[in-house]
Amino acid sequence: MIIDFSQPVYNYEDLITDAKALAKKYCNILKYVTIGKSHDNRDIIMLKLGVGKKYILFCSGVHGRETINPIVIMKMIEYYADEFENIKARKESFIKKIKHYSDKTLDHYNNMIFGKCIYELLQTYTILMIPLLNPDGYMISLKGFDVLSDPQLKKKAKEKGICFAKWKFNGRGIDINRNFPCRSWKPKGTHDYAASENETKTLIEVFHNYKIKCFIDFHSRGKYIYYYRNSMNEAYNERQLKIAKLLSNVTKYELVDGKQEIDYGDSGGNTVHYFSERFYRPALTIETVDEEAGFPLDIEYRLSTYEEIKLVLFELGACL
C-alpha cells in the first residue's frame, strides 16, 4: 500500500512522491506526467490510468481548502491499478476455490467478475487523473502563507486578510473555479480576465489535447452532484441527468436542482461550464464531505469519502 490515510498531514511533496511511486509500481497501466506549473513554481501533475483510446477526466484540488479529495483520488488510482494488475491472480485463485464449493463461492465469483470489469474498463479507457490542480492554494490552506516562496505572492495573499485554513484561491488569490471562459463568466474587477491563471490554462490544455468523453470535477462540501447547465439545451441536460442519477445511486449524494445551478450574483466561470459549452460532452461537479464540515476539513473524511466515491469511475465506464 502506497497511499496511507493515517498520515496526519498530506503535503504537496507527499502527493508527488506517492504519484511517482504508484507510476513505478503499476508501470504497465499508469503514467506520470507534469502538465503545468503553478504561479509559485509547483508542478501540476496528471496520472494516466489505463491503456484505452477513449478518455475520462477526473480533477480535484481546484479549491485550496478542499483538502480531502486529492488524497482520495490518489487512493482510487491505487485501487483501480491494483485491481487491474491482480486480475490474473484472482482468476487462478477462483478456479482453485471452485473445486471446493462453499457458501463463499458466489462472493469469489463476483469479486472475479468485478476485477474483470475493471480490466475491461482500463483496456477501453484511459482515465486522466489530476489529483491537485491548485498545489499553491492547497499548501496555503494546510500550512499558512509562508509556504509561498515568492515574496510578492506572499505579501498579496496575506493582504487578503483571510484565515489560511479557509483559503480557496490559488497562489495569486484568484478563484480558479471562476476563471474559466464561458457564457456565465463576468469580470470581478478591472484587471480580471478569464483564463488568466496558470492552473486554468493547464486544465484547458488537457481538455483540448485529449478527446475526453466525460469530465468530473470533485469539490467539497455538501455531498451533492451538480449536473444542470442553464446555458445548454434540453437534450444535453437530459443526458447529464441520466448520468447524475447513476452517480447518485453509487455515492448516495443528492442531485442539485437545476434552478440552483448558479447562486444569484455569482460571477460564473466554472471548469465544468467551459467543458460543457466548448465540447458538448458530459461534465459534472461532485461535492464530497458533509455540508456543515468546518475548515480545515477533518482527515476522518478521507476514508468515508473514498468509500462513497470509489465506484464513480466503475459506474461511468458502464454508462458512457
Ligand SMILES: [Zn+2]
Ligand atoms: Zn470547490
